[in-house]
Amino acid sequence: xxxxxxxxxxxxxxxxxxxxxxxxxxxxxxxxxxxxxxVNWQRVAAGAPRAERFIASFFPPDFASKSxxxxxGIFESLWMTVVSTVVGILLSIPIGLGAARNLAPRPxxxxxxxxxxxxxxxxxxxxxxxAVKLFGFGxxxxxxxxxxxxxxxxxxLLAEDIEDMDPVQAEAVKSTGSSWLQWLNYSVxxxxxxRMIGLAMYRFDINxxxxxxxxxxxxxxIGATLLTTFDRYEFSSSATILLIIIGIVMAxxxxxxxxxKWVQ
Amino acid sequence: xxxxxxxxxxxxxxxxxxxxxxxxxCQFIGVAIFVYCWQLVSNNTIWMxxxxxxxxxxxxxxxxxxxxxxxMDVLWRPIWDTIIIATLGTLMAVVxxxxxxxxxxxxxxxxxxxxxxxxxxAIVSSRSINSLLWALMLVTILGxxxxxxxxxxxxxxxxxxxxLLYEAIEEIDETQIEAITATGASGSQILNxxxxxxxxxxxxxxxxxxxxxxxxExxxxxxxxxxxIGLQLSSSIDxxxxxxxxxxxxxxxxxxxxxxxxxAKIRHSII
Numbered sequence: 001x002x003x004x005x006x007x008x009x010x011x012x013x014x015x016x017x018x019x020x021x022x023x024x025x026x027x028x029x030x031x032x033x034x035x036x037x038x039v040n041w042q043r044v045a046a047g048a049p050r051a052e053r054f055i056a057s058f059f060p061p062d063f064a065s066k067s068x069x070x071x072x073g074i075f076e077s078l079w080m081t082v083v084s085t086v087v088g089i090l091l092s093i094p095i096g097l098g099a100a101r102n103l104a105p106r107p108x109x110x111x112x113x114x115x116x117x118x119x120x121x122x123x124x125x126x127x128x129x130x131a132v133k134l135f136g137f138g139x140x141x142x143x144x145x146x147x148x149x150x151x152x153x154x155x156x157l158l159a160e161d162i163e164d165m166d167p168v169q170a171e172a173v174k175s176t177g178s179s180w181l182q183w184l185n186y187s188v189x190x191x192x193x194x195r196m197i198g199l200a201m202y203r204f205d206i207n208x209x210x211x212x213x214x215x216x217x218x219x220x221x222i223g224a225t226l227l228t229t230f231d232r233y234e235f236s237s238s239a240t241i242l243l244i245i246i247g248i249v250m251a252x253x254x255x256x257x258x259x260x261k262w263v264q
Numbered sequence: 265x266x267x268x269x270x271x272x273x274x275x276x277x278x279x280x281x282x283x284x285x286x287x288x289x290c291q292f293i294g295v296a297i298f299v300y301c302w303q304l305v306s307n308n309t310i311w312m313x314x315x316x317x318x319x320x321x322x323x324x325x326x327x328x329x330x331x332x333x334x335x336m337d338v339l340w341r342p343i344w345d346t347i348i349i350a351t352l353g354t355l356m357a358v359v360x361x362x363x364x365x366x367x368x369x370x371x372x373x374x375x376x377x378x379x380x381x382x383x384x385x386a387i388v389s390s391r392s393i394n395s396l397l398w399a400l401m402l403v404t405i406l407g408x409x410x411x412x413x414x415x416x417x418x419x420x421x422x423x424x425x426x427x428l429l430y431e432a433i434e435e436i437d438e439t440q441i442e443a444i445t446a447t448g449a450s451g452s453q454i455l456n457x458x459x460x461x462x463x464x465x466x467x468x469x470x471x472x473x474x475x476x477x478x479x480x481e482x483x484x485x486x487x488x489x490x491x492x493i494g495l496q497l498s499s500s501i502d503x504x505x506x507x508x509x510x511x512x513x514x515x516x517x518x519x520x521x522x523x524x525x526x527x528a529k530i531r532h533s534i535i
Contacts, residue, residue, distance in 0.1 A: 009457065012464055030355065033348040037414070043407035051405045076308075079301040086298050121517060125396065125484050129501060134320050136313035139305060186278070213396040216488060220308070226397070230404045238401070242393060249392035 054235045061243050062236040066229075070241055073222035074248070076139055077211040080221055084143045084211075085204045088150025095151060096158030103162060103188075116159070120152035124210045128219040139220030146207045146214070153206070157199055158192065165191045194260075201256030208252060212245050324506065331514060332507035339496060339515055345410050346492040346519065349485065350478035353417025358471050360418070361425035368426060369433035372459065383426075390423030395481045399490035408489035416490055417478050424477075425470055432466040433459065468534050476527035483516045493519075 013019040098104045098112035128145035135141045165188060173187035215223025222241060229237040266280035279287070366372045368383035399416035406412045436459060444458040486494025493512060500508040 009461070012468075030352070033352055036344070037348060037352075037410045039409060039411045040407060043409075044411065047405040047407060054401070054405060076304075079304050082297060082301040083305050121520060122513075123480055123484050125487065126497075126513075126516075129487075129497075130324075133324065133501075134317040136310055138308055138310070140309040140314060143305060209392065209394050213394045216396060216400070223397075227400065230400055233404070242397070245397075246389050246392040250388055253388075 050233075054239070057235040057239040058243070061240045066234075066237045069225055070222075070237065070244070073215070073225040073241070074244055077208060077221040077223075078248075080139050080142050080146065080211045080214075081204060081208045084146035085150060085200065085207050087143070088147040088203070088207075089154050089200055091147065092151045092155035092158060095155040096162065097184075099155060099159035100162035101159075102165075102167070112155075112159075116152055116155045118152075119148050120156065124149040125213060125217060128214045129217045132218045137218045137220075142211060142214040142219035142221055145219060146210060149210065150203055150207060154196075154199065154203055158196060161192045161195055162188060198256065198260040201252070201259055205249060205252045205256060209245075209249060327506040328510035330507070331511035332505075333511065335508045335511050336515075339493065339512065342486070342491075342493040342496050343515060343519065345413075346479070346482045349410060349413040349417055349482035349490075349492050350475060350523075352414045353482065354421055354471060354475040354478050356414065356418035357421030357425050357474065358467075360422045361429055362467075364422065364426040365429035365433060366455075369430040371436075371438075372433055372455075383430075387423040387426045387430075390419055390421075391427065392423075393420065395420035395478075396484065396488060399485045400488045403489045408491070410491035413482060413485045413490035413492055416485060417482055420481070421474050421478060425474055428470045429463065429467060432463045432470075436462045465534050469531050472527045472530045472534075476523050479523040480520055483519065 011019060013022065095112050095115055098108050099116055101109055104112065124145045127148050128142055131141035131144040135144060169191065170183070170187040173183050178186065211221040211223075212226070213221075213223045215221045215225065216227050218224065222245070226238060226241050229235070229241065266277045266283075267274045268277055277284075364383050364386060367374070367379050368387060370376070370380070373380045373383070395416050398419045399412055402412040402415050402419075406415070440462065441454060441458040444454050449457065482492050482494075484492075484494045484497075486492045486496065487498050489495065493516060497509065497512045497516075500506075500512060
């Protein structure tokens with residue numbers, strides 16, 4: 001009788017020892033992690049009726065009460081988003097140009113890469129924490145935090161996009177005897193603009209989402225209102241705010257898709 | 265080619281007049297909106313505090329140095345909590361995101377009219393709510409602690425992972441599925457041998473990428489009481505112990521750098 005050979009699919013990680021040590025190590029880590037997590041189960045159980053009340057307050061949401069507070073907060077978040085996105089992008093253009101390897105001389109390149117790395121390290125909310133200490137409570141601190149975050153994000157992507165551009169077009173424009181600014185305007189800028197407009201919309205979206213939480217540390221926006229509603233257990237207002245945030249984020253996401261299509 | 269007549273000479277222009285005017289109009293509206301918003305900022309800011317900021321910053325830096333190294337003993341446990349929150353949260357997200365992604369992908373969803381919109385709605389709502397807001401909600405309901413943090417990270421990451429994963433599913437190579445269907449495979453076998461092997465690298469990459477992001481996010485969840493090192497950060501700031509604050513910032517910086525390095529290594533070995 002001949003032995004039948006049955007096909008087995010190749011494993012995802014080919015080296016057997018690595019596969020096994022990763023599986024066992026991962027499993028052990030999860031067990032230890034769950035073991036060291038101290039959870040107050042009584043408190044969790046006590047939360048059940050509260051959770052029920054919270055979920056019930058979404059159906060239907062209560063748009064009427066406290067609406068003036070809510071709309072004021074949402075509006076503040078929106079204009080904070082607009083200002084910080086514009087300021088962040090305007091500042092990140094020179095930084096991005098400086099951080100592009102094919103445009104800037106080596107020392108300038110390293111300096112601006114450093115600036116970008118520093119502004120990307122900390123989450124916006126930690127920057128906001130310090131901005132509140134420096135500039136006082138209010139939307140200005142939030143705008144500073146969001147602008148710094150936008151510079152790190154947008155500057156890095158702009159620099160990478162410039163590095164990936166087609167050098168042939170740049171050379172063609174240069175060979176006409178253009179000045180440096182003309183060269184930027186007619187060869188670099190048209191190549192990066194379509195993608196950068198899309199990314200600007202994306203950053204606007206991120207900034208709005210972030211501005212919704214900055215209020216927690218006192219940096220303005222809808223977050224402060226939301227925090228108050230949670231502290232007072234006014235779940236109907238919290239549900240309304242969350243729904244409005246979801247709605248605006250969805251609207252921005254869809255319209256940014258259309259704008260990107262229209263630009264390209 | 266758009267050009268302009270100037271006497272007998274034609275001068276090249278980048279755009280024709282209509283296009284140029286539309287762009288100017290858009291720019292004008294944009295600038296107007298910005299100026300209006302800036303005015304609101306200006307009205308809501310006490311400029312005296314802002315002009316005072318450089319002195320304040322100077323003062324703060326002076327008080328932050330040198331970091332209080334002994335405080336490190338207290339910090340090991342929060343660091344461990346931060347890593348737990350990020351890892352278990354990512355794990356939870358991955359487990360839920362996997363089925364949701366299949367329900368949301370155009371080519372694998374059981375029903376385009378009914379199931380797909382629900383799955384997409386779940387993805388969008390999970391993504392639109394910042395993990396700090398999830399944490400705020402969960403702390404109110406479950407009480408402060410690591411559990412709220414894990415769930416907050418998990419809920420926020422489900423949408424992120426599911427979105428990237430369903431885009432990967434929609435881009436798979438259909439010929440492989442056809443080949444497996446031709447052998448007479450059942451629906452689950454097609455899934456298991458035709459689709460899953462194609463998306464597994466993307467899936468692993470997405471999970472590691474999200475884990476890296478989650479390390480940063482879990483470092484701040486403590487601000488609303490959901491465990492992790494953020495708890496020590498906010499209490500140190502509240503008690504104006506600036507030397508502790510600088511140490512915590514250093515620790516967060518190190519954690520972020522290490523996690524970024526780990527995730528880059530893993531993703532590099534996958535691709």
